[in-house]
Amino acid sequence: MSQIKSSKKFKWALDFNQKNRTPTTELPSPPGYSQSANANYTESSKDTDSNLLLIKKLWDVALGPLKQVPMNLFIMYMAGNSISIFPIMMVGMLIVRPVKALFATQSTFKMVEGTQAIGQKFVYFIGNIVNILLALYKCQSMGLLPTHSSDWLAFEEPQTRVEHIGGGMSLI
């Protein structure tokens, strides 16, 4: 039907919107417009700007753990050395966060390539290690680390006795 219609249409209709098969010839640029210069400028400025920002941002991230150290020290001081629920929670957080962060290093620095990435990663790593060491120190001062020999008593062989005795008060 439609074809018939269209054919009918085609028969009688006059198409004013004839597609112009001929390619449009390039229009001349307005005066004073230099296409190449413009493109060049925008390209370069955008690139350097975002790069710098990213690097700055990433340095922030990389230095984050180190910046936390004084805060952590303060928390540790406030938590005290007694073993109860809150100090334990705090120490747990202190230890768990940097470890998690270490495992997430790759994803944190995913979008970065370049010369500074290695340095950033290294600083980030060092910062987290410092935090872990601090937490371990805290555990140590709380006596939570099995560093005493008394913590390994269960595996110690008891002394054996050589002589065996019997006896008591005289039965007579």
Place this chain on the structure above:
Amino acid sequence: MGVLSNCVKPNFLGLLKCLNSLNWFIVFFSLINLSVCIYEDQIGKFDWRQTYVGRIKFSQFDTVSTAKKIIVATEENVLAALNLKTGQVVWRHVFESASTGNIQLLHVTEKVVTVSGSNPYLVRGWDSATGVLLWEWSLTLQNEDHVDFSEWWVQNNMLVHMVPIFGTHIEVTMYNVFNGQNKGASSKLPAPWTNEGCVLSAPYYTCISGDVSSGLLLSLDVTSDAVQLISRPLSEYVSLQSSYVNLSPLDGNSVIPGFTIDNRKIVIIKNNQLELLKVDVTDPSASVTVIESVNGPLVLQAWSDNDFSAVAHSVSTGSEVKELQWSDRELKLPDPEISSALCTKSSREQLVCRILVTAADDSTHLIQQDGRVVWSREEALSNVVAVEFVELPVSDLDAAIESEFDQKEGSIWAAFSRRLQTQIQQLQTIIQGLHKGEGMEEDATSPLVRDYFGLHKIIVLVTEVGKIFGMDNLSGAILWKYYEPNLDTEGVVVFTRRTARHPPNDAYLTVVGKHEESGNGLIISLNPITGALIGERLLQLDVQLLQVALLHKPDNEKLHALILLDKDENVQILPISAAPLVENMYMYVAEKTTATVHGYAILYDGKSLIAQKTWLTHLGGGPGSGHRIVTAARKAPGERVHSPGRGEIFDIDGGALVGRVNNTSLVHTDVVVATCVDAASGAVVAAQAHRRARALALAVHTEHYVAYLYYNDKHRRTEIATMELYEGKQRWLAAGAAFSSLESWRAPSVSRHAYVLPAAPSAAAATTTERSLTDKHILLALSSGAVVEVPWVYLEARRGVGPDLEGVVPPPPAPDVPLPAEARLNYNRTVARPERVYTAPAGLESTSLVLVTGLDLFYTRVAPSKTFDLLKDDFDYYLITIVLGALIVATYSTKYFASRKMLKLAWK
């Protein structure tokens, strides 16, 4: 506990303040460790008490009051009323255990009258229904010379006291029994015919005068105003062949005065005439009494040859009473004695008799006229001298499973088939159990097999009289008994030579005592589960024993050999085949009176064992110094000591000796010396002296410490002193090294302290657990009848010193040991006259089993570090199951609903 209670007292603010000032540890420690008391609903759940009265000396039926009772007075100085139907103690009075409490007379009418003590005597009246003291007056005799032979009885409300002075006269004094008013002076009856063979059958005093051939039988009513001497020639009663004739009074409150001659003829005194009965004594060992019945008085005789028999005859006619005669093969009563008998007429004109019989093994039985035993009481248990806890064997099924793992050899297929077999066996038992449960009512007694936690054991008790009992520790029921009349139990020792862990071999327990007459060693070996004699059975040695030890190494049959050191320092070993196993074995013998300790090395020379004297220590500083050893304490053999990490504990190998020597030569400068001697080398490890003190024979030695008690004469108080041995800050030997006393050249450092004990202890023991990981508590039985638990931290020398390396804070310093009411193990179940405390490990590491002996028996279990390996007694299994189930249901339902919601959201 003390710390906490001090703090809690004022208010909550006070508590907060206290928590601030104290270290958290103390609070933690107090809460967890030291709250030892039980809840109200736990009364009787873990413990039991059995009350005893002792061997019956006098007894009388209380026929007056409505509740029928038997009033008894015993050798243990106890006055008690026993329920006639059940034999349970209705009321009981425990008198002093010394001669001041000796009961001389028991007289029961509406009131109970007793005479107790020995110059001064106390005459007391008691209400028979309640046991309340009604009156009391004392009596002091001026002349103490012949008091030992004095006799007492009550006649017409007058208390008669008679003292015979042999060969001259009899002194008779009468007092009003209620107030002690004397009815004039004591009368002296001339009686030159009296001698030590005379008998009293109140009120007649009867003697044999002269030799047998021309002898006279003389009898005198000592209470009558006119002296009427009854005199008959002895030849009327006995044939004159025998060289010696003895008289013995009738037993059991005979209603007619009488006596037996030569244990053959029965003579009664009637109307001031001696009357020979037509009935002879049936058996020389028979106990004879005359009882009142409706048909006139009856002569009742009871004896036991192989079986226990009794017979009754009428006094007037001599005819046998058919209703009152029996012979019982089941009942084993050695040397029965009729304590008391009572016959009444029932509504159906039948003779109803109750006879209370006491046997030589101290057991008391109430027997009916037809020979049926109404109840029995094992009064031997009021005098326990040695106790051993014995493990029970595993059930047959468990044994099969265990044996499966024992068999190491065999191919994989053999193991597989064995596995299948045991599984089938298990299935069979389950099915059988189901059948049984359906079919018939299972008898209530639980089978004697080990339970999962090892709390069920058998207690073997050796009693002073020579009767050995096996008792179920959970119920206190007597499982078996064995009576050995020849066993002298002074210094008796009991060894478990094989536990029940080695099927098919039975458990093996050996009691080493002395023969009653010769004093030679007497060894009884029995199976503690059944009470049957096994192995060496009853072995009578022909030599006196100095000491006995158990060999530490078992032989092929898992039996630990017994090393016997005799008086001549010869060594025997039982069984002989174990002799080559003897190695590094040492023995010591402490002599009480001379305060010397001998050490022996037991050596095997290829053929036999010899004892080599290795050392000798004079604890008193030399012979003749007047010192004596009060007690010797030794570590329990096989006790594990976990020394590493606990300040490097010095573990004296095998054991140590605490000899406490008491200088009795000068009253005011008595010295108590505690000496720790290494029993292998004889080296004195530590010693400590207390001046102006008197030793109590109580000492505890466990792990690396010694605790002992003494009475401080200067301050008039009891003190408990402790000595702890430490190696110092450095350990001497590496872990796992072998420690030998003979090679150790260093002396341990000793920390010591003494604390005031605000009580009078009569027994002490330390808790023991399977692996010695649990804390140690010292159990003290006090003369008040309490058994208290004192944590070792309160006795430690470092108490109050400050936190140690591990941050454990000892309790605050104080001069005394706190004995709070919560620490009392037996709450209101007072143990009368506690004498010893025995402890044994349970299968659970946290738990220690405790038996307190004395006049009563009290059993309980303690958990010094709380039951860390056991769920709480009131743990709510239902609640936790319901909660768990509900949580699972909730999880799955929420999951379902969540997924539906997600689906709906996705469709929106």
